[in-house]
Amino acid sequence: MTELDAEQKGMAHAIAVRLWQSRWLLAAGVLAVLIAFAFASVSAYVLVLALFLLLAAAMLPAGGLRQSAEDASAIEAIGLQRLSGEYLAAAVADPLIIFDHAATIVHANAAAFAAFGGIAPGISLPLKFRAPEMQALLDSVLSGTVASDVVDYTEKLPVERAYRVSASSVGHGTDLYVLVFKDQSEARRIDRMRADFIANASHELRTPLASIAGFIETLRGPARNDPAAREQFLQIMQNQTGRMARLIDDLLSLSRLEMKPYLKPGTEVDLRQTVDSVIDSLAPLARENGLVIERDFAKGPLDVPGDRDELFQVFENLLENACKYGQSGGRVLVTIAHADDVSEPGIEVTIRDFGPGIPEEHIPRITERFYRVDVETSRTQKGTGLGLSIVKHILTRHNARLSIKSEVGKGAAFSVYLPAH
Known part of the structure; x- marks a missing residue:
């Protein structure tokens, strides 16, 4: 009350x-x-x-x-x-450094520690970042010439990273400033890859086109009435147009793969039947190169989730490469075995040739587009330089792995690991 x-x-x-x-x-x-x-x-x-x-x-x-x-x-x-500058800095995903009017670090968030290391309050920024562009950025902001400024900065070690760095003052009368590092490495890598891809594709198409144009000019001129030369030039022109057609087909395959989402395991693929079909389809190529394809398949079911057509393309590319570039070894061994990994059981398919092998320095880049260990040999074998890139994309969609082992003079082994679930 x-x-x-x-x-x-x-x-x-x-x-x-x-x-x-x-x-x-x-x-x-x-x-x-x-x-x-x-x-x-x-x-x-x-x-x-x-x-x-x-x-x-x-x-x-x-x-x-x-x-x-x-x-x-x-x-x-x-x-x-209730919020401190430390909490706000920690909430920023990009590397962030707060410094004072003497260019001394006051605070750095966790992303800055991970990116640059050796950063602690009291360290001088000009001594930490000695690049001329960073020195100019600090000078312009600390002198009051501009309220904020942006530069491009590249960190060389431990790995090369490209950043867009912005500097600005914090509040009014605080004598504090902030540096924010926006990582541009992936965007620049994609830009470089796109530029290289366009340059390589245009070069690969320009070469056969120039060859065809030259032969046409010859056929309309000096070789007009020469049946033997005409037959020879027409055969070369047919080979060049076939090469362009294969290149365009591979480019379209890559484009389709990049547009597809990651594969959702649904249908089961019988690897025994798929690999057998690939071997049968490439038997004429093996005979032409004087090769014998040997099988060593594990017993029991060899099923994995995936897309049969895409996996067929993977093993066709790998076996075709083994037949083309490993023909001096006289045989190719195709193995299918259970990879009973405790964490993730699966099946491993290995295609091994006994040819000249691949030098170690080329192995990390061999799946890049248009990368060739030997340009002349690749063109002689009618390669487009895109086969292993297609293999890599398909296996990524299947959550699979490709490992390459090779020793010069003893051949190369390409192993595909496919998860069983």
């Missing part, structure tokens, strides 16, 4: 305060209503309604919009007071 009385008294006090704060407005309104009642002959009901509305308006807090804005500002101030 006491609490209820106190609450009622509080409400009454609040009402009284609001009426007192609005007393002049309320008095003017009552006077206006009385004058209207006296001279306009309005009804008593209208008078009562007007007085009621006037009283309700007086109960509203004066400057309601201003009060709401002040309340919002107060809430914002209280919320920001």
Whole structure:
């Protein structure tokens, strides 16, 4: 009962305060209503309604919009007071460094420690980042020439990373500044890859086109009436157009693979049947190169989730390469075995040739587009330089792995690991 009385008294006090704060407005309104009642002959009901509305308006807090804005500002101030610069820096995913007017590090977030290492409060930024562009950036911001500035900076060690670095002052009168490093490495890598891809593709297409144009000119001129030369040139032209067709087909395959989402395991693929079909289809090529394809398949079911057509393309590319580039070894061994890894059991398919092998320095780049260990040999074998890139894309879609082992003079082994689930 006491609490209820106190609450009622509080409400009454609040009402009284609001009426007192609005007393002049309320008095003017009552006077206006009385004058209207006296001279306009309005009804008593209208008078009562007007007085009621006037009283309700007086109960509203004066400057309601201003009060709401002040309340919002107060809430914002209280919320920001709970945040420290350290918390805000930690919430930024990019490397961030706060420094003072002497270019000394005050604070660095976890991303900055991971990216640059050896960063701690008290370290001089000009000594940490000695590149001329970083020195110029710090000088321009600290001198007050500009409020903020942006430069491109490349960190060489431990691996090369490209950053877009922005520097700006923090607040007013704090004598603090902030550096934010936006990693551009992946974007630049993709740009370089795109530029290299266009350059390589245009070069690969330009070479046969120039050859065809030259032969056409010869056939229309000196070799017009030479049947033997005409037959020879037409055969070369047919080979060149076939090469361009294979290149375009491989480019389209890569484009289709890049547009597809990652494969969702649904259908089962029988690897025994798939690899057998690949061997049968390439048997004429093996005989032509004087090779024998040997099989060594594990017993029991050899099923994996995946797309049969795409896996057929993978093993066709690998076996075709083994037949073309390993023909001096006289045989190719195709092995399918269970890879009973404790963490992720699966099946491993290995295609091994006994040819000249691949030098070790080429192995990390061999799946890049248009990368060739020996350009002349590849073109002689009608290669486009895209086969292993296609293999890599398909295996990535299947959550599979490709490993390459080779020793010069002893052949090369390409192993495909496919998860069983």
